[in-house]
Amino acid sequence: MRNCNKCGKPIILVPSAAERAKKDISGKSAKYYEDLFQTCNDCTVASWYGRPIVPYNNPLTRKII
Secondary structure, three states, X not given: OOEOOOOOOEOOOOOXXXXXXXXXXXXXXXXXXXXXXXXXXXXXXXXXXXXXXXXXXXXXXXXXX
16 A cells, blocks of 8 residues: 555555456456556645645644635
8 A cells, every 4th residue: 555645645446456457357466557646636636626735644734724
């Protein structure tokens, strides 16, 4: 599992990278799918709407503004 490039939060894939690789007919590895996703869900959605991303490590400011 890798961490988000923007906030450091773990990126959780559903289905997992291993499950995606198992179903892939082109032979891509689980590492390919882990490397494909660089940001977590919160940061991705925040970037769509132009909102600032609050660092994950501060529980008091966990919300996206």
